[in-house]
Amino acid sequence: MNTDRSTPSSQQALRAKQFLRWRVRLIRSVDHDAVMANVMDNGMFTPRYAFMAIMSCGIAILGLLQSSAAVVIGAMLISPLMGPIVQLGFSLCVVNFSMMRQALIALLAGIALALLIAMCVVWFSPLREATSEILARTQPTLFDLLVALFSGLAGGYAVVTRKGEAIVGVAIATALMPPLAVVAYGLATNDMGIAGGAFFLFMTNLLAIALAMTLIAKWYGFGVENSPQHTAWQAAVIVVTFIVLAIPLGLALRNIAEQSLAAKQTQAVISEYLNDHGGSIEQLKVERRGNQYAVNAVLLVPSYLNAAQDSIQNLLKQKLKRDAVVQVRQTLEANDTSRRDRADIDSLRAQIDDLTLQVNELKRQAEPWIAMHVKDLLQQPADVTVDLTKRRIVISLPSSADADASHLRALKEHLSTLEPGWDVDITKAPFATAGENPSVPASSSSSH
Numbered sequence: 001m002n003t004d005r006s007t008p009s010s011q012q013a014l015r016a017k018q019f020l021r022w023r024v025r026l027i028r029s030v031d032h033d034a035v036m037a038n039v040m041d042n043g044m045f046t047p048r049y050a051f052m053a054i055m056s057c058g059i060a061i062l063g064l065l066q067s068s069a070a071v072v073i074g075a076m077l078i079s080p081l082m083g084p085i086v087q088l089g090f091s092l093c094v095v096n097f098s099m100m101r102q103a104l105i106a107l108l109a110g111i112a113l114a115l116l117i118a119m120c121v122v123w124f125s126p127l128r129e130a131t132s133e134i135l136a137r138t139q140p141t142l143f144d145l146l147v148a149l150f151s152g153l154a155g156g157y158a159v160v161t162r163k164g165e166a167i168v169g170v171a172i173a174t175a176l177m178p179p180l181a182v183v184a185y186g187l188a189t190n191d192m193g194i195a196g197g198a199f200f201l202f203m204t205n206l207l208a209i210a211l212a213m214t215l216i217a218k219w220y221g222f223g224v225e226n227s228p229q230h231t232a233w234q235a236a237v238i239v240v241t242f243i244v245l246a247i248p249l250g251l252a253l254r255n256i257a258e259q260s261l262a263a264k265q266t267q268a269v270i271s272e273y274l275n276d277h278g279g280s281i282e283q284l285k286v287e288r289r290g291n292q293y294a295v296n297a298v299l300l301v302p303s304y305l306n307a308a309q310d311s312i313q314n315l316l317k318q319k320l321k322r323d324a325v326v327q328v329r330q331t332l333e334a335n336d337t338s339r340r341d342r343a344d345i346d347s348l349r350a351q352i353d354d355l356t357l358q359v360n361e362l363k364r365q366a367e368p369w370i371a372m373h374v375k376d377l378l379q380q381p382a383d384v385t386v387d388l389t390k391r392r393i394v395i396s397l398p399s400s401a402d403a404d405a406s407h408l409r410a411l412k413e414h415l416s417t418l419e420p421g422w423d424v425d426i427t428k429a430p431f432a433t434a435g436e437n438p439s440v441p442a443s444s445s446s447s448h
Contacts, residue, residue: 027221030160036090036222039159040099043087045106050113052080057114060181061121067131072178079177081110085206086159089152089213092237094223095230107206111180118184128189137182138197140204141253145245148175148205152212159213160220175205204245211238259288262320266295269315278302282331292323299330392423399429 056079063071084106091100122128179202186195214234217223263286270281279301287294295316299308313326383396408426415424
C-alpha cells in the first residue's frame with residue numbers, strides 16, 4: 001500500500017513556488033512604463049511646482065503662528081513635495097542618477113523658495129511667539145520616523161497602483177511642509193534650537209519617505225535588471241539610513257517617556273506632601289536638564305510653609321533617584337472670613353456702581369429742566385448752563401437785554417432765594433463798538 005507523504009522541505013518548496021507565481025502576477029499587473037512616465041512628469045521643477053511650494057509654506061507658517069491646525073492642514077492639501085520625493089525614491093530603486101539629480105534639484109529649489117517666503121512672513125508678522133504648533137515640531141522621536149515610513153509606503157503604493165495619489169500626498173505633506181515652515185521660523189527669529197530640531201524632523205521624514213518609496217518600487221518589480229552589486233548597495237543605503245535615524249530618535253523618545261514618568265511621580269510626591277498641610281498644586285512644570293530634573297511648582301497653601309522647598313527636594317531625590325532642582329512659590333489660600341468680606345465688598349461695589357448710574361441718569365434729565373425753569377423766571381432770552389455736580393448756575397444775558405448792573409444784582413438775589421444752596425452767576429454781554437471784541441463779558445455778580 002503506497003502513501004504519498006510530503007516532507008517538510010517539499011512543502012516549503014511548494015509554498016515558495018506559489019509565492020513566486022503570485023509575485024509574478026503582481027508585478028505583471030503594473031504598467032511600469034506608464035508609472036515611470038508619471039513619476040518623471042510630477043517630479044520636475046516647473047513654474048506650477050514653484051508657485052504651489054511658495055503658497056503651501058506661506059499658508060503653513062501662518063497657521064503655525066496662529067496655532068491653527070485647520071490652516072496647517074490647508075497648507076498640506078496644496079503641497080507639491082510628493083512629486084520629487086517619489087522620483088527620488090524610484091531613482092534609487094532603478095539606479096538612475098540623472099533622474100535622481102532632477103529630483104534633488106526640484107526638492108532643493110522648492111525648499112529654498114518655501115523657506116524664503118516663510119521667513120518673509122515671520123519678519124513682517126506682529127506674531128513672533130513660539131506657539132504649541134511650532135514647538136510640537138522641534139523634538140522628533142521614533143514615532144515621527146514611523147509616521148514618515150508609513151506615509152512613504154502608502155505613497156509608493158498609491159503611485160504604483162495609480163489610486164489615491166492626492167490623498168496620500170496630504171499624508172506626505174503632513175510630515176514635510178509644517179517642519180519646513182518651522183525651520184523658516186527658527187531662522188527668521190534667530191532661534192537655532194527650534195530651527196535645528198525642525199530641520200532634523202524634516203530630513204528624517206524626507207529620507208524615510210523616499211526610502212519607503214524605494215522599497216515599494218522594488219516590491220512591484222522596478223529595477224529588476226539591477227545587478228547584484230546594485231541591489232546590495234541599495235539594501236545597505238536603506239538599512240544604514242534607518243539605523244542612523246532610529247538611534248537618536250529612539251533615545252529622544254526614551255527621554256520623553258522618562259520625563260513624562262518623572263512628571264507623574266513629581267506630582268504624586270508633592271500632592272502627598274501637601275495633603276498633610278491642607279494645600280494643593282496650582283502649577284507644575286518638570287524638565288530634564290542633563291542628569292537632573294528642574295521642577296517649578298506653584299502651591300496653594302492655607303499658611304506659609306517654611307521648609308516646603310527643601311522638604312520637596314529631598315522627597316523627589318529619593319523618589320526619582322536623580323538630583324532635582326526645585327523652585328517652589330507659595331500662594332496663600334483665602335479663608336472663609338476673608339471670602340465673606342470679599343463677597344460683601346464686591347456686593348457693595350455693585351450697589352455703588354448701580355447708584356452712580358442712576359445719579360448720572362437723573363443729572364442728565366434734571367439739567368435741561370433746571371435751565372428751562374431759570375429761563376421762565378428771567379422772562380427774557382438768555383443762555384443758561386447748569387452744573388449739578390458743583391450746584392452752579394451760569395446765566396449769560398445778551399447785550400440787548402433790558403438790565404443794568406443794579407438789575408443784574410437784584411435778579412441774582414431773586415434767583416438765589418428761589419434756588420437756595422446754588423451758586424448763581426449772571427453776566428451780560430457788552431454793546432459792541434468799533435475796535436472792541438463783543439465776546440468779552442462784563443460780570444456783575446459773585447458767588448452766593
